[in-house]
Amino acid sequence: MFSAVHTVSSELEDPSRIQPVIWTSLVLCTVVYIMTSFFGFLLFGDSTLGDVLANFDTDLGIPYSSIVSDIVRLSYALHLILVFPVIFYPLRLNLDGLLFPSARPLVSDNWRFALMSIGLISLIFLGANFIPSIWDAFQFTGATAAVCLGFIFPGTIVLRDPHGIATKKDKIMSVFMISLAVFSNLIAIFSDASNLLKKNLPSHA
Numbered sequence: 001m002f003s004a005v006h007t008v009s010s011e012l013e014d015p016s017r018i019q020p021v022i023w024t025s026l027v028l029c030t031v032v033y034i035m036t037s038f039f040g041f042l043l044f045g046d047s048t049l050g051d052v053l054a055n056f057d058t059d060l061g062i063p064y065s066s067i068v069s070d071i072v073r074l075s076y077a078l079h080l081i082l083v084f085p086v087i088f089y090p091l092r093l094n095l096d097g098l099l100f101p102s103a104r105p106l107v108s109d110n111w112r113f114a115l116m117s118i119g120l121i122s123l124i125f126l127g128a129n130f131i132p133s134i135w136d137a138f139q140f141t142g143a144t145a146a147v148c149l150g151f152i153f154p155g156t157i158v159l160r161d162p163h164g165i166a167t168k169k170d171k172i173m174s175v176f177m178i179s180l181a182v183f184s185n186l187i188a189i190f191s192d193a194s195n196l197l198k199k200n201l202p203s204h205a
Contacts, residue, residue: 009110022089025082032079036072092116136196143188151181 041048043062062068096106096116106113131137155174158166166174 021085025086029079029083029086032075032082036075088120092120095120139192139196140189143192144185147181147185147188151177155181 093106096103096112100112103109103112106116127137155178158170158174159178161171
């Protein structure tokens with residue numbers, strides 16, 4: 001607990017310290033991704049699963065198979081540890097801007113910073129413990145994040161038109177694009193939820 005508080009206090013005093021953490025995380029996580037996928041394909045070839053880590057749950061048919069599997073799992077755990085600051089920092093910053101748009105900067109308010117961090121970490125912890133499979137979460141985040149980044153956010157920027165350069169045609173196209181994206185997003189979420197319920201509910205023969 002003391003180390004967590006010390007890290008938070010350190011981050012408030014010098015926000016620029018997050019930059020080397022992000023760069024290091026990006027480089028190391030990229031290496032982990034490439035190495036895992038490359039050697040996974042060399043090991044399993046055409047039988048490589050979409051979740052390559054699931055291949056390591058079986059006997060690899062090589063010497064020290066269990067040790068190799070443990071090393072792969074540890075490397076992925078290291079990846080999760082390193083990628084967390086990259087995601088958590090902008091998440092906390094943007095959520096604070098959404099909830100407290102007129103408040104003073106987050107780095108100058110220790111209480112708001114601590115409460116925001118504790119609240120988000122608690123939600124993440126609960127999700128990690130109660131969501132049965134990470135791939136269930138990925139289905140929903142993939143269905144929403146891709147649509148938001150590709151269609152909804154660009155469309156809203158055009159509608160807001162901070163520089164006053166968007167034409168009437170641009171704004172009509174943006175409304176159409178946002179409406180279509182929301183509609184397709186709802187269908188994707190409904191489909192994912194239906195498949196998840198069918199998979200988890202007991203079948204009646």
